[in-house]
Amino acid sequence: MSSPVVQIRDIHKIYESGEVPVHAVRGVSLEIQRGEFIALMGASGSGKSTLMNMLGCLDRQTRGTYLLDGIDIDKLDRNELADLRNQKLGFVFQGFNLLARTTALENVELPMLYGRHRRVTASQIRERAMYCLEIVGLANRADHMPNQLSGGQQQRVAIARGLVNEPQVLLADEPTGNLDSKTSVEVMGVFQKLNDQGITIVMVTHELDIAHYCKRNLILRDGVVVRDEAVQNRSIAAHEMAKLKEAETAAKLLAGATAA
Template sequence: MAPVVKILDIHKIYDSGEVPVHAVRGVSLEIHRGEFLALMGSSGSGKSTLMNMLGALDRPTKGEYFLDGTDVSKLDKNDLADIRNQKLGFVFQGFNLLSRTTALENVELPLLYGKKRMSSKAMKERAMHCLDIVGLSKRSDHMPNQLSGGQQQRVAIARALVNEPQVLLADEPTGNLDSKTSIEVMGVFQKLNEQGITIVMVTHELDIAHYCKRDLILRDGVVVRDELVKDRSIAERELQRLAEAEAKAKLIGGPIPTV
């Protein structure tokens, strides 16, 4: 089967400062349907730049990028916007929900910019379905500031899913979340992945990367390691273990943990 994402010797050079910055120096990559890829690397490793190019937010200086068979590297601004809308789903570190806009309306947003005509009823149904997938259908009329961080991120995931993308791109999706909520969010990703959705995720946390299937490490703009994850963490199991540990702590009745 043809890969969903195929990158051939991609480069990105930033020319704004005095010295041109060579952020990505020739990365080639194939991602197949159903993969769950973690993109790791320290700051300045070029992972964000690569992510922006994968997300069709930025064009490579050199190289080719085929997304679902289309050569994205040659498209203009509006076509890129359509690609982002139709083929990609974004989840950001800072959630990036529209404030003072309900969860449902946030999820509907990509549909508004879609090429297909949809009745507002159909949009609402689709958005509601996606909220249901992430388990937030009961909170559809809540504003982002009435939701916890984990819930906000789940709304963002629902928004990313609403146009049935080929690839779900997540940029440090757990960066703003505590460890337990992070595991919950990873659980959502794992569940989606099991249903066949391709996910690419940037993270710098090793334990988070452990929930993925494939681990790609970038350094100075090149891939230095690309391997399958061994002993993969399963969110469901981790959460259960966490719950047991908590229960045990209460059972023994030690010092009350300060919160």
């Protein structure tokens, strides 16, 4: 097996901003192999978001080491970190964080515009962004503004944006937090499809049923990992979707029967 894409050893995060230092993450060690699909779970305050921000190189650990694809994050400056985020990581945020009044296609193109190492033409960027929109099933919405898209569609645009630079790891911070259960299943379906194609995904969630779509669940409490297990009887989005459709049809039939 190849080397793990994420290697964390005894990582700590202490926030010094308040009067009392907050020890949010207290010694987490973790290895993530390529192709994994992990859910980070835990109550609020358990440190899962902090761990996620450190995984995403948006924040630095106070202690411990973090190797992303073999690179020691601690040795990089701001700009090198930005490049690393750009090249090796894809982000999907809870609040979507798309640029307003900017078309879906332009939003997806954005990370490629900041790509520093590859020389690509504008048409190549457009092509690649379009391809990513196709993956998430939104090619026909490329010219739409975020406010013309539903929550699920916005999140899929955000996923396409996360994919556009072919990242090593796709990180999602409560990607279904702002979505209803049906669109949540839709989004999880996209994640499963991507994972089946070999993309490593780490997501934060506090919903057990959502975590069930992943392959491995990590549960944090008070800044330490208290459980790390493979998911048994994994939910498959396609099946769940079919069940939902069935239920909907049944409800409609019933309603129709009552009306008649």
